[in-house]
Amino acid sequence: MTHVPTTFRPLHEGWTVTAVDGPVPPEARAALAAGVPAVVPGEAHLDLVAAGLVADPFDGDNESAQQWIGDTAWRYATTFDLAPGDATRHDLVAYGLDTVATVELNGVVVATTQNMHRTYRWDVRGLLRAGANTLAVTFAAPVPEALARAERDGALPRVNHHEYNQLRKMACSFGWDWGIDVAGAGIWKPVGIDAWSGVRIASVRPLVDVVTRPDGGHDGVLTAHVEIERDDMTRGEVPVEVTLAEPEGGWALRVVGVVPAGESRATVTVGKEDVRRWWPVGHGEQPLYGVEVRAADAVWTGRVGFRTVEVDTADDAAGAPFALRVNGEPVLVRGVNWIPDHAFLTKVTRERYARAIDDARGANVNLFRVWGGGIYENDDLYDLADEAGILLWQDFLFACAAYSESAEMAAEVEAEARDNVTRLSPHPSLVIWNGNNENTWGRTDWGWGGRLGGRPWGDGYYRDLLPGVLADLDPTRFYSPASPYSFGEYRHPNDERFGTMHVWDVWNRVDYTVYRDYAPRFVSEFGFQAPPAWSTLTRVVHDEPLDPFGPQMLVHQKATLGNTKLERGWQGHLPDPATVEDWHWTTQLNQAQAIRFGVQHWRSLTPHTTGTILWQLNDSWPVVSWAAVDHDGHRKPLWHALRDAYAPRLATIQPRASQAARDAAWEGLPPEPDQTALVLVNDTAAPFAGTFTATRQAFDGTVLAKAGLEVAVPARGTATVVLPADVAAFGDRAREVVVVTPDDAAAGFATAYLDGADVVGQALDPAPLRVTVEPVAGGHALTVTATSYARDVMALVDVVDPRARVDGGMVTLTAGRSVTWTVTGADDPAALAATVRCANDLLDGRNPQ
Template identity: 45%
Template sequence: MKDVTQLTEGWSLRHEDASLPARVPGCVHTDLLAAQVIPDPFIGRNETEIAWVGRQGWSYVTALTHDSTHERTDLVFEGLDTAAEITLAGEVLGTTRNMHRAYRFDITGRTGPLEVRFDSAYEEADRVRALTGERPNVYPEPFQYIRKMACGFGWDWGPTVVTAGMWRPVRLEHWSTARLAEVRPLVTVDGTTGHVELRLRAERTRRGAGRPLTVRAAVNGEGTESAGVVSFTGEEAVLRVEVPEARLWWPRGHGDQPLYELEVTLLDEEEGTLDVWRRRIGFRTVELDRSADAHGSGCTFVVNGVRIFARGVNWIPDDVLPSRITPERYRTRLRQAAEANVDLVRVWGGGIYEDDAFYDVCDELGLMVWQDFLFACAAYPEEQPLRGEVEAEARDNVVRLMAHPSLVVWNGNNENLWGFRDWDWEEPLAGDSWGEGYYLGVLPRIVAELDPTRPYMAGSPWSGSWDHHPNDPRHGTHHSWEVWNRRDYAEYRANVPRFVAEFGWQAPPALATLHRALPGERLAPDSPGMLHHQKAEDGNGKLNRGIARHFPLPEADFDRWHYLAQVVQARAVAAGIEHWRAHWPVCAGTVVWQLNDCWPVSSWAAIDGDGRLKPLHHELRRVYADRLLTLLPGEEGPVLAVDNQSGTPWHAEVTLRRVGADGTVLARAVLDVEAAPRSVARPALPAELVPAPGSADEFLVADADGLRALHFPVRDRDFAYPRARFDVRLEAVTGQDAAVDVVVTARTLVRDLLLQPDRIAPAARADRGLLTLLPGEEARIRVSGCGGLSPDGVERVRAALFSVAPE
């Protein structure tokens, strides 16, 4: 049986004549931080002070000893970041130039000093650029010349922290006769029968060459086992297992997520078990319906024959130092996504192929994964040495990830097909390669060869062919960025794309996050630290214009500016999703940019860099719920949309009220509405319920089954809001000493009431976001992690409460 030894201890990090202890997995930055050689790049403007680290060469050294009776010993690196030379006892084992691959070296019988020497990523990029020539790029960093996490070179939401190191585990594998070099499970389902076709490749020692071997596969789940056996004498074998009455894996909200244990065992008649490979699998079918129709050409996920409106978020690396992302952190962040009623997570192409722990959690939670290949926002050379690296990287990761039922689509790139058409690349390229051959040739060929159970898309956005503009909203996937960059968020309602794969609006992080990241700074939108932690081009200008279109822009009042920026972010994203959901099935999904952050920064994220929820997260929970009640602006007045994405009918009694600014109910009606499963009903509104166009002192409220929708005829800055008045009381939560219920009773109309829990205590969390209350209505907000009741509790809570019309 194969033996494995993890090489986590005894490493040193060396640079010139200096040496310090190192942790593996890890990186140069984490080791320098642990030794207090560099300051935390997330604090203040320290990012600029540690820039030198990414421009140096570094070495990791250990004394390698091993004693094994096996025939063969391999040194295995699961991830080397990035341009490295590996030597053992002074002899070169090999060189690497790809962060996204695993590497294996035969070191049988060899011991001594082991050194992994990393060149600066900048030097490697310069060497490759000299071979391939210049290519255009949206950022002034050379990430397209090296197979490395692109966003580590800086992005419009991320710092420039260029890492090096052994960022994934290192181990020794001792084995004899043969080992399982590759296992590819092709998992399908036909009716009630699950099919697992295993394509296997064995590596043999000299003694094992030509020897008969046996592979046994067992699929366990639901209290039963299905098995198959095959014998072979060569390098490859195919083994099929049928699972009768297989339960289907469903995206969350559509059914359960049964997972089956798949175990593949390599056996030798004399030596018994040689190697074992284990994964969890799930049975489901997935298609991407891109057929033409009267509206253009669609883009609809079809899982187990059911057409799905995808409720998605874009995922970036959760830390710019990705070796720090633990399985527990993945679980926390992905649970937060599920709690926001998300059912699809897009792993964006400027980051990494995430650790298996990420996909394991997605399998369990029913989060569909859209996986980009790692190309983003640049023209990528297709010459060597990059072309061979791209192909090897794609093969490694398709094989590694294909067992996961949550993975539903491979996507060739982020925005590069669009960039070629619209970002003035064509002229400077002058016929040079730029990546098209990867997206339309190499990658689809690899997916078709290795993983034909899943669809492939050439890129996002992509209209399906060069017959249409790459970002044509009528065809395929669409990225909607003109609204954030230049317009009011109401412009999201101007069209109905077939699938909105990116759109979003910025907001600052929570106040406690800012205080931690900018200690001692007197916060202002344009204070030095705030500007450093705002990486988007004219980011603050866009934030301010977004606020000013709806509210008086606060002057010298950071707290109100901070609140309004977060309100506008939540409203903007909600406006897009409400509109596009109401046009299902023409629009078949939205993927918000973005779920998470990799450091504390003003960004489009719903969860900030310290893991605190922005109001946007709570708003996503509302607009991504199975049932959504919406009042949409229409040419002839508001339109009621009763959106039912659940699998059961929704019989809704919708109470409509036309209300004056002072809270007086001016008209009332009740509509009985029936929305079939996965459909949208749009009942006509009684004329007497519709506020007069341009009215500044009346609005429309719709309520059904605890859901509320609002329509105001004018923007907030023009509406006659009364000064908000409300009472606050605190109630203890039985059995939760560190929690309290904040009970707010409105005495006037209170629009977009928000409790910012971190203003009560840095670790506090609230279970609700923006709330609008009519006079006499009561809302209960549970705050946990706040230390419970205290004598000054009401005053502390009031200081954390904000609304559109202040008290």
């Protein structure tokens, strides 16, 4: 949460919720007219579940049966006692109201609100009374409210069947191509009374800089922008003391400033010699300095990390890069997009955030992009990212739509932006603010022109209002107007030559090998779908028999023609599945192979391509989606493939054009690849020099050709070594594989493989594995040995028990090689052994095509 003062008294007890108006089902009308217990912070859907009035919204087809909830107005009410005290001010503070609400205290309307993404504070001294007080919040039904505004002001282009862009409400609560439609209402963050006297600290923006001295040392500069509010009795100047504490505590540096009489702001600068700089993961440590601000008796505490941020988008010979630098050093982004981690936001706990950070670190991720159709996340995520060194790119909340620039909407947008830019300013992990998701692209390519009729569509926010807020409140971060964006007038916003790019023709229309046709400067969205883990899927889908196109399965597949695209996606790569279990494994495997293919290609283009951000890390409910980790916390095969493709040191075999091919290419056309090369990407601070062994092998392990390779790769650099022709030239593509292995296992490079054909075209042994399971401390050791070449070995252990987890997966083994994983949460060794699958077993003895 945001900084809550110690004087704040939460009002979270004794709430009831009633249905004010709407299509309430007959069986629930009596209960909802009388009122049922409500949880605050909370949401109407969850209160109805707790009252037994609706079933789990995620289960089966309950989503459609519960659409009435979003068509209903809800009233939350409670009674609280107030004892007389010494405080001279009593403010009613609401940190999050979802969304269009009327707030009443003791029967008097205090205010109406329009925005779930901001904080509200009202002076209510004249309305409170000693003893019992009543507080009520009435929420307009969000779906009819959005529709009514569209009818009043004119509908604007959007991707959803609801008019979500009419409200400052989380866009994906109205459903998305991975999200459940559960637009509802509720007091989703704390609400209560702040009783204070004298002075309160309204906000603190502790902005940082690092100055490099001539001798190479680094001094930190903390500029604390402090805003206060006085009560009616306090009129003079107010001393402001800023204390900077070392990361381990102990020694502190204090500087005193003052807010002059009649003013409300002060700026206090604290200098720290020989500061310890904060670094992204993989680049250094994450020291966090404590900050304490005192204004009279009011106190604010927080943490900062000293670092600088810049993004180079200046034109170069190839177009314009999107090159992130922290502390002056280039950071190659290995990122994931982040959506709200639960469709019901009050279910997102610090523990869920911590699990996500662990998932990210485990997959070698160094950046989250917090997507613009969700929320400004709670401080827990940013705190954990600060500690872990995970960088954060934060979208402002505009996604896939045109937005009104009316005076009313613009005022809400500015208030929301000021609120959240201020709140998030202490976090060193936050390095990029982004104006919108795909709106600039949509204005260009999605046929908005005739539908807009000349009306503004939000560009004024992205070009003027939002960068203006940042210039005023926090100029220390980089701002991008949009994603994708080409950083130049009259350029297509999704041009691979400039800035950031989204690649969505793969998945929507074309084969994943088309990833190789792109040489983007930075990819901020791309992805491929697959179902969640088997246990997650079957927990909510109960079709009999289970079928990819069953009615409940399709409820949990939100993408247009999603399952048809899944089928198209595996064509030419994997055989058609024979059972629904094979369909599940085929689609999960194909997702992993597609993303591995794209990431390895783009990383091999380093430093031309400076980063990729996968769509997406997480799910908001159990659904077929682009996620690497499903809603129940199971790491899909994609997660394991991403971990390897995002390894700081990557070895990948790629097609490359020789100099002769480049010379022979027609002007303006890319040369045809005529060589096979080992490309090494070294995203570490240490250079590498060593040797690799390259072989061409038969599937039984027979070596058909062999060569030694000497390589040298600079720190944060790449190297390309052409493979000898006898190693790279397949004699029988269906029965051979090229394998390149580092001679020093401690080098940090994994073995690279080049298959002569896709699985569907290979003469693979369909049963190439021996599996043993032995008990070990805390679980079981699962050892897999290949008797023949085995592609993408995976243990789908959740089939045995939804609590089961395995610490490895998506490993390719040549004949005679073994791998051992540890499985926790399951007790049946025979059942665990049966969960091991590989790409080979999909062939089931069939001849290659």
